[in-house]
Amino acid sequence: METLNLLLDGFSVALSPMNIMMALWGALIGTLVGMLPGLGPTSTIAILLPVTTVLGPTEGIIMLSGIYYGSMYGGSTTAILLNIPGEVSAVPTSLDGYPLAKQGRGGPALGIAAIGSFVAGTMGVVGLVFFAPLLADQALKFGSPEYFALMFLALTVIVNLAGASLIKGLIMGLFGYLLSMTGIGLTGGQVRFSFGIEPLQAGIDIISVVIGLFAISEVIKGMEENTQSIAVGKITNIYPKFKEIRENSGAMFRGGLVGFFLGLLPGCSAAVTTFLAYDLEKKVSKNPERFGHGEMKGVAAPEAANNATSSSGFIPLFALGIPSSTTLAVLLAGFMINGLTPGPTLFEEHAEFVWAVIASMFVGNVMLLILNLPLIGLWAKLTKIPYGIMGPVILILSFVGAYSINNSLFDVFVAIIFGIIGYFLYKYRWPVVPLLLAFVLGPMFEKSFIQSMAMSKGSFAIFFTRPISLTIFVLAFVLFIASIVMMKRTKSRVKDAVGSDVEITE
Numbered sequence: 001m002e003t004l005n006l007l008l009d010g011f012s013v014a015l016s017p018m019n020i021m022m023a024l025w026g027a028l029i030g031t032l033v034g035m036l037p038g039l040g041p042t043s044t045i046a047i048l049l050p051v052t053t054v055l056g057p058t059e060g061i062i063m064l065s066g067i068y069y070g071s072m073y074g075g076s077t078t079a080i081l082l083n084i085p086g087e088v089s090a091v092p093t094s095l096d097g098y099p100l101a102k103q104g105r106g107g108p109a110l111g112i113a114a115i116g117s118f119v120a121g122t123m124g125v126v127g128l129v130f131f132a133p134l135l136a137d138q139a140l141k142f143g144s145p146e147y148f149a150l151m152f153l154a155l156t157v158i159v160n161l162a163g164a165s166l167i168k169g170l171i172m173g174l175f176g177y178l179l180s181m182t183g184i185g186l187t188g189g190q191v192r193f194s195f196g197i198e199p200l201q202a203g204i205d206i207i208s209v210v211i212g213l214f215a216i217s218e219v220i221k222g223m224e225e226n227t228q229s230i231a232v233g234k235i236t237n238i239y240p241k242f243k244e245i246r247e248n249s250g251a252m253f254r255g256g257l258v259g260f261f262l263g264l265l266p267g268c269s270a271a272v273t274t275f276l277a278y279d280l281e282k283k284v285s286k287n288p289e290r291f292g293h294g295e296m297k298g299v300a301a302p303e304a305a306n307n308a309t310s311s312s313g314f315i316p317l318f319a320l321g322i323p324s325s326t327t328l329a330v331l332l333a334g335f336m337i338n339g340l341t342p343g344p345t346l347f348e349e350h351a352e353f354v355w356a357v358i359a360s361m362f363v364g365n366v367m368l369l370i371l372n373l374p375l376i377g378l379w380a381k382l383t384k385i386p387y388g389i390m391g392p393v394i395l396i397l398s399f400v401g402a403y404s405i406n407n408s409l410f411d412v413f414v415a416i417i418f419g420i421i422g423y424f425l426y427k428y429r430w431p432v433v434p435l436l437l438a439f440v441l442g443p444m445f446e447k448s449f450i451q452s453m454a455m456s457k458g459s460f461a462i463f464f465t466r467p468i469s470l471t472i473f474v475l476a477f478v479l480f481i482a483s484i485v486m487m488k489r490t491k492s493r494v495k496d497a498v499g500s501d502v503e504i505t506e
Contacts (some may be wrong), residue, residue: 003129005141006355008417010355010357011357013291014062015363019058019062021361022043022059022060022062023062023063023066023070023364024066024367026062026064026070026132027066027364028068029063030066030067030162031071031077031329031368031371032074033071033074034073035075038399039065040207040327042327043073045067046333048063048067048089053337056253056338057353058352058356060338061335061357062330062356065314065360066360067311068328069121069311069364069365070291070368071453072089072270072306073113073117073306075093076114076299077231079091079094079098080106080109080110081097081110081382082382082469084397089269089302089306091436092302093298093299093300093302093306094292094296096296097109097300099293103293106379107376107380110380112240112245112248112299113299114368114373115240115245116299116300116304117368118368119249119253119256120255120256120305120307120311121368123253123256123311124307124308124311124312125311127260127315128311128314128358128361143466144447144448144451145455146466146472147444147448148449149472149476150268151448152431152472153475153476153479154474157275157278157437158173158278158434166484168429168430169205169431172425172432172434172435173435174438176436177438177445178193179209180438180441180442182203182204183200183203183204186443193363199410199476204414205411206440208402208412208437208499209415211401211402211419212402212417212420212421213425213435214217214422214432215395215397215398216419216422217419217422217423218394219395220419223252238377239373239376248296251297251304253411254364255308257292258276258280258305259273259304259307259308259312260309262276262309263309263311263313263314264312264313268309270322271440272317272441273309274303274306275302275440277301278301280301281297281300283482307365310325312324312326313328314361317342319347321341323347384452398419399412399415402414456503
């Protein structure tokens with residue numbers, strides 16, 4: 001009851017005209033930032049940090065928080081309509097969202113993404129209200145061995161995303177992991193795989209890789225196929241039907257749960273949770289062969305996980321002062337600038353501030369839904385613009401996005417190179433997603449393994465003598481076997497659908 005009273009007090013502050021305006025500005029800026037590849041919420045919040053000293057802590061943090069979860073909404077728009085994921089977390093959304101857009105169903109896909117984001121975002125804020133101290137305390141039990149086991153579990157997703165050939169998927173995963181090792185090593189400070197190229201000493205930026213593999217390669221494919229417009233089918237509906245919302249509600253709920261609980265763990269960002277949510281949805285589906293070809297649940301689940309992760313990430317930040325992502329680490333700096341120290345005492349010493357920010361998240365999620373749904377028709381029409389116009393626009397957005405990461409032309413060259421690589425991978429049917437997933441997980445996988453070995457003095461027993469890590473390893477093994485079985489079942493269904501004389505590459 002006390003919690004509800006505190007939340008009501010928070011609403012009394014959050015619903016003041018000034019704070020409503022800050023939540024609105026944050027939602028708007030975040031949506032635009034999420035749509036633009038390369039910019040991202042981290043750099044935007046860093047640029048706007050000084051503004052909080054002028055606005056005041058409550059107003060400033062409400063706006064910056066709005067930019068953070070607003071960008072989760074915005075990233076789905078270009079991912080679905082143009083196959084340009086603004087963030088790595090939007091990549092799973094594009095796997096089915098873009099095929100839906102090509103079928104003329106971009107509008108319903110955007111609607112499901114917006115509704116799923118709202119539902120899961122609200123779930124996350126409710127969890128933040130009632131379970132913050134308890135769940136944050138449990139998250140502290142995760143050490144390096146548990147993180148290594150969790151990353152190992154996440155890597156089993158590669159099997160499910162390998163397509164027709166498991167061997168090709170594993171090779172691409174290994175390639176992605178080797179790419180992640182480029183730059184200065186985690187131990188010893190030695191430069192790896194730079195080949196004497198100085199910019200490579202800082203490593204390869206993930207956004208450049210994403211832009212190249214998805215956006216630029218898509219333009220090359222469009223040029224080769226002489227594509228007239230993105231949507232090959234007539235746009236029949238702009239908004240999802242109630243039946244579609246009901247059918248995808250389970251995917252939203254499951255994706256929200258995955259995103260919420262994993263979002264509590266420092267370092268387990270939406271780039272990880274969205275892939276896991278997508279993989280889970282594919283495993284529980286009665287028709288897994290539809291995924292990758294325009295399955296609406298493949299949009300609902302990762303989008304829900306994306307926004308639930310952004311909400312639950314505030315739990316360890318508020319309760320323990322531990323940021324679970326780079327963006328929240330920058331937001332933590334905003335707290336410090338205003339003399340606020342996140343941790344157990346924050347709820348006692350600055351209760352009005354904390355509950356006002358939490359209440360503003362409810363307000364912000366409603367605003368984002370109201371802002372996004374009316375624009376669906378406008379965004380959907382982008383898919384009917386002639387490709388002769390849209391192709392160059394996509395390239396310009398890609399180049400600007402890649403350059404804006406570090407203000408470096410080298411990142412643009414990296415995007416172009418990966419665009420060419422992505423084109424040939426598509427042409428010869430090599431899966432791209434395992435490469436990207438291994439690239440994202442590689443640094444944390446390596447770091448947690450090295451730290452675990454240091455803790456155990458080189459003994460692998462540390463992974464199997466700790467209950468949590470052992471449980472995760474067992475779960476990973478079970479999921480690996482389940483993925484193999486599901487892959488065989490999917491191949492069998494595809495053969496039945498297209499004819500028994502069709503050979504499926506193994």
